[in-house]
Amino acid sequence: MSDVNIVERGRTLVVNPLVTCQPLGAMFATLGIHRGLPLVHGSQGCNTFVRYAFNRHFREPAEIAVTSLHEDAAVFGGRSNLISGIKNLSKRFRPDLIGVVTTCSSEIIGDDVDGFMKMAHKELVEEIGEEKANKTKLVHISTPSFVEHHFRGYGNAVKAFVNTLAEEPTESNDKLNIIAGMVNPGDIREIKHMLGLMGTEAIMLSDTSDPFDSPLRPSTTESMPFYPKGGTRVEEIADSSNSLGTISLPFYGDDAANYLEKKYDVSAKIGPMPIGVQNTDEFVRNVTKLTGLEASEELLDERGLLIDSMADLCSRYLFGRKVAIYGDPALVMGMARFVCEMGMIPSFVCTGVENPEFVEEMKKVGKESEGPVEVMPGSDLRALEVRLEEEPVDLVIGNSEGRLITRDLGIPLVRVGFPVYDRAGYHRVPIVGYNGSVNLIDRITNMVMEKYYDEQHWKLQQ
Amino acid sequence: MKNSSKKFNGFESLKSSDKESLELKSIKLPQNDDLIITEVPDSIIKTLESRIGHMCVKKDESDEVGPTCNMASVPGAVTQRSCVYGGARVVLMPITDAIHLVHGPIGCASCTWDIRGSRSSGEDLYKKGFSTNLQEKDIVFGGEKKLFDTIIELNGIYNPAAIFVYSTCVVGLIGDDLKSVCRETGKITKCRIIHVQSEGFRSFNKSLGHQLACDAMLDQLIGTGKPGLDEKSAVSTKKNIPTLNIVGEFNVAGDLWAIQPLIEKMDITVQSTITGDSCVEQIANAHRADLNIVQCQKSSNYLARQMEQKYSIPHLKVNFFGIEDTAKSLLLIADFFQDQHPEIREIVDKIIETEINKVRSEISHYKTRLTGKRVAVYVGGNKAWSLIRAFEELGMKVIMTGTQNGLPEDYRRIMGTVSEGTLVVDDANSMELAKLIKKYHPDLIVSGAKEKYMAHKLGIPFCDFNHDRISSFASFQGFINFAKEVDRAVSSPVWKLTSKYYQGIVKNE
Numbered sequence: 001m002s003d004v005n006i007v008e009r010g011r012t013l014v015v016n017p018l019v020t021c022q023p024l025g026a027m028f029a030t031l032g033i034h035r036g037l038p039l040v041h042g043s044q045g046c047n048t049f050v051r052y053a054f055n056r057h058f059r060e061p062a063e064i065a066v067t068s069l070h071e072d073a074a075v076f077g078g079r080s081n082l083i084s085g086i087k088n089l090s091k092r093f094r095p096d097l098i099g100v101v102t103t104c105s106s107e108i109i110g111d112d113v114d115g116f117m118k119m120a121h122k123e124l125v126e127e128i129g130e131e132k133a134n135k136t137k138l139v140h141i142s143t144p145s146f147v148e149h150h151f152r153g154y155g156n157a158v159k160a161f162v163n164t165l166a167e168e169p170t171e172s173n174d175k176l177n178i179i180a181g182m183v184n185p186g187d188i189r190e191i192k193h194m195l196g197l198m199g200t201e202a203i204m205l206s207d208t209s210d211p212f213d214s215p216l217r218p219s220t221t222e223s224m225p226f227y228p229k230g231g232t233r234v235e236e237i238a239d240s241s242n243s244l245g246t247i248s249l250p251f252y253g254d255d256a257a258n259y260l261e262k263k264y265d266v267s268a269k270i271g272p273m274p275i276g277v278q279n280t281d282e283f284v285r286n287v288t289k290l291t292g293l294e295a296s297e298e299l300l301d302e303r304g305l306l307i308d309s310m311a312d313l314c315s316r317y318l319f320g321r322k323v324a325i326y327g328d329p330a331l332v333m334g335m336a337r338f339v340c341e342m343g344m345i346p347s348f349v350c351t352g353v354e355n356p357e358f359v360e361e362m363k364k365v366g367k368e369s370e371g372p373v374e375v376m377p378g379s380d381l382r383a384l385e386v387r388l389e390e391e392p393v394d395l396v397i398g399n400s401e402g403r404l405i406t407r408d409l410g411i412p413l414v415r416v417g418f419p420v421y422d423r424a425g426y427h428r429v430p431i432v433g434y435n436g437s438v439n440l441i442d443r444i445t446n447m448v449m450e451k452y453y454d455e456q457h458w459k460l461q462q
Numbered sequence: 463m464k465n466s467s468k469k470f471n472g473f474e475s476l477k478s479s480d481k482e483s484l485e486l487k488s489i490k491l492p493q494n495d496d497l498i499i500t501e502v503p504d505s506i507i508k509t510l511e512s513r514i515g516h517m518c519v520k521k522d523e524s525d526e527v528g529p530t531c532n533m534a535s536v537p538g539a540v541t542q543r544s545c546v547y548g549g550a551r552v553v554l555m556p557i558t559d560a561i562h563l564v565h566g567p568i569g570c571a572s573c574t575w576d577i578r579g580s581r582s583s584g585e586d587l588y589k590k591g592f593s594t595n596l597q598e599k600d601i602v603f604g605g606e607k608k609l610f611d612t613i614i615e616l617n618g619i620y621n622p623a624a625i626f627v628y629s630t631c632v633v634g635l636i637g638d639d640l641k642s643v644c645r646e647t648g649k650i651t652k653c654r655i656i657h658v659q660s661e662g663f664r665s666f667n668k669s670l671g672h673q674l675a676c677d678a679m680l681d682q683l684i685g686t687g688k689p690g691l692d693e694k695s696a697v698s699t700k701k702n703i704p705t706l707n708i709v710g711e712f713n714v715a716g717d718l719w720a721i722q723p724l725i726e727k728m729d730i731t732v733q734s735t736i737t738g739d740s741c742v743e744q745i746a747n748a749h750r751a752d753l754n755i756v757q758c759q760k761s762s763n764y765l766a767r768q769m770e771q772k773y774s775i776p777h778l779k780v781n782f783f784g785i786e787d788t789a790k791s792l793l794l795i796a797d798f799f800q801d802q803h804p805e806i807r808e809i810v811d812k813i814i815e816t817e818i819n820k821v822r823s824e825i826s827h828y829k830t831r832l833t834g835k836r837v838a839v840y841v842g843g844n845k846a847w848s849l850i851r852a853f854e855e856l857g858m859k860v861i862m863t864g865t866q867n868g869l870p871e872d873y874r875r876i877m878g879t880v881s882e883g884t885l886v887v888d889d890a891n892s893m894e895l896a897k898l899i900k901k902y903h904p905d906l907i908v909s910g911a912k913e914k915y916m917a918h919k920l921g922i923p924f925c926d927f928n929h930d931r932i933s934s935f936a937s938f939q940g941f942i943n944f945a946k947e948v949d950r951a952v953s954s955p956v957w958k959l960t961s962k963y964y965q966g967i968v969k970n971e
Contacts, residue, residue: 021569045545049573085538218921
């Protein structure tokens with residue numbers, strides 16, 4: 001058991017932020033719907049810069065529309081922009097779903113988004129007929145940029161999907177709803193793989209795997225507009241009320257899970273992000289509790305492979321090393337626990353989010369740690385940089401945003417999470433589940449070897 | 463030395479003999495009939511009547527009228543445009559020793575810090591992201607106090623040369639008085655606190671953001687420098703050495719570092735660059751220069767015109783992309799200084815002779831491989847016209863060009879530069895671009911990161927010509943890089959493997 005010290009940022013200014021505003025998360029979740037398009041009700045920068053962010057990380061297109069609010073809308077309201085935006089988007093793209101994502105400006109102007117959406121639908125029925133108009137589901141996702149962060153925006157979007165689309169339950173579909181959080185395509189595929197080994201299937205809320213990692217096959221690409229294959233179908237979301245249960249891997253997906261539990265009696269389990277042995281075990285136990293299915297031999301073998309590589313690598317290279325971890329709070333929570341399982345010390349755990357869940361989890365992690373843990377909620381990269389200058393660590397784990405500070409400090413950076421734009425393929429390689437944890441331990445150990453052992457290597461050292 | 467007797471502007475003021483000697487007569491453009499587009503295809507504009515006027519095909523030599531432009535985007539489009547704040551930020555962000563503080567919700571800073579590939583030879587303060595992180599209570603009670611505290615805090619931590627404070631949509635709506643907070647904190651900190659009124663929604667055209675950024679520099683920075691405060695500006699006080707500002711060059715991928723040595727070879731001192739790889743103090747002394755040369759005429763013509771009025775500094779429109787245009791730009795500068803410094807012309811002639819021969823021999827390999835290939839260009843700013851000649855110099859034909867934020871004057875330049883049968887598109891959304899690409903199947907698309915992966919999915923090679931590119935394309939050496947980069951994209955073996963034929967082989971068809 002080690003000390004857990006909680007440190008506040010202690011200044012109003014934010015330098016090198018670790019979070020962005022809600023709309024980004026909502027756009028991400030909406031792109032995980034099959035033929036789903038986000039329509040941002042705000043200025044043109046609100047979609048453009050987010051598209052850049054997705055392009056950089058996934059190296060994939062990201063189609064996000066905008067209502068292009070301008071000065072007149074700020075004075076007279078965004079009514080005509082939103083109505084004609086929905087109509088134009090429906091007619092040209094024929095999407096299955098439009099996620100109307102609000103922003104700071106549209107929230108402050110106080111647009112009656114629901115009312116405008118109804119009006120747009122009514123006009124569409126008149127113009128293209130009821131059948132065509134009904135094909136496009138409209139979902140209002142309220143994401144004021146000045147409240148909380150993009151993780152909450154993701155949670156709000158998933159909540160809006162089930163709230164708008166889930167239908168009265170009929171009979172059980174023997175599936176599980178999974179809210180995976182702001183993770184990579186590789187992670188979602190790994191979750192599906194694990195559920196497959198246990199003999200069940202998931203309704204992913206939403207499935208961002210194929211849309212953000214899609215094949216280049218020009219001859220089979222739809223004529224246009226370009227919709228990637230995959231994504232969760234609208235019917236699947238409608239069916240989510242018939243599932244055996246909902247597991248939200250990150251705590252910020254709790255709203256949707258709790259909604260389905262309250263309204264349709266679909267049991268909810270919140271957390272943990274299945275990174276490392278114990279968290280993945282807990283995920284498997286949760287699946288068992290909800291479905292009655294047991295962990296298969298293959299899955300236990302995968303667990304064994306993870307334990308095997310930990311046994312091979314941890315004592316020699318990793319034990320006792322100090323680590324700083326930053327980024328997505330759910331990811332940091334999982335990583336910190338895994339780091340302890342490897343005998344390393346999560347000396348600094350830092351996130352841009354101020355949530356009690358994060359602090360509570362870190363208190364638990366402190367009990368499993370070999371050394372003191374400094375918890376930095378609601379923080380930024382500048383705060384971490386200052387602490388690392390004072391007390392250097394052996395290794396930093398986080399996204400690409402820390403590349404300059406770790407370069408200046410001379411500490412190796414193991415890249416995980418979003419965004420990673422200065423390395424290739426990180427969106428494809430899972431870090432969740434037993435297999436993902438093997439990838440992580442390899443990635444961490446290779447970085448440690450390169451930095452601390454290459455000089456003294458000889459042939460027989462294993 | 464102010465040369466007001468001659469009216470200088472663009473290349474048209476060059477002597478015709480100079481212009482002719484630079485024409486690259488060896489270039490034969492492909493004359494294949496199917497390369498000529500005659501009409502705007504119906505299928506592209508089928509569903510939105512209002513978009514029809516935004517596309518046109520150049521019919522003949524006299525065709526000068528471009529597409530309808532400078533209008534609000536259709537709501538609900540996947541527009542390639544950005545906001546006014548974005549426009550202001552890209553102009554000012556390359557100032558390396560300044561802090562760029564975004565007064566707004568966290569996202570406006572989060573999504574834009576360190577996204578510009580503007581390189582620095584010294585400071586890297588400009589690469590950090592600073593935000594006041596406005597929260598709900600600030601929206602209700604106002605964010606001025608928070609901004610005030612933040613500026614004082616920032617100055618204490620970093621002691622920067624200046625703090626640029628950007629206004630965002632929210633700030634415009636809640637009505638924070640940026641100007642007075644900046645003035646007050648400026649008095650307390652003795653630091654230059656510069657407000658930029660760049661509320662995102664102020665215009666559909668981010669060019670307004672460029673202009674607002676220029677206004678911030680004109681009103682609050684240029685002309686405030688004291689001579690001799692730093693080494694670089696001290697030089698300008700020496701008599702008889704001609705000086706100039708390089709305006710509208712942002713040192714993306716180090717472009718400036720290819721241009722500046724040429725100027726220095728001509729024994730001209732670069733007083734300041736606005737804003738690539740610049741320091742605040744240099745820009746504060748920009749008013750001491752003899753001449754402004756404007757590279758990005760989209761963002762910075764305004765600044766040059768205003769400086770001409772305010773400080774009587776003439777300006778020249780130059781273009782350092784492409785061999786021919788780089789040479790013309792150097793001649794233009796030599797012409798300007800002809801009366802007082804006739805020796806510059808000799809240096810320029812020598813530079814042009816050696817460099818052009820060198821570049822031509824180095825690119826001949828690429829030219830052979832690229833001649834006859836067709837290019838679609840969709841970019842921001844001045845690149846929509848300045849790239850066209852550059853491609854022609856590689857033997858390639860631009861079949862389509864366009865820009866998100868073009869003004870009528872921009873399209874007149876584009877129409878004047880493109881050849882007949884070129885499609886010109888204004889504010890194309892992603893669907894129109896995709897449809898055009900599918901229809902005309904160009905051999906290369908040149909654009910920014912948002913279009914890159916869409917082009918790839920359609921099986922078309924792509925070349926970055928934006929903030930994201932990693933090699934310098936400017937001046938003579940840059941043109942070799944450019945040729946290399948274009949060849950890398952077009953000649954990559956992967957594009958063969960995407961074809962139906964190869965997919966058929968897998969299935970044993």
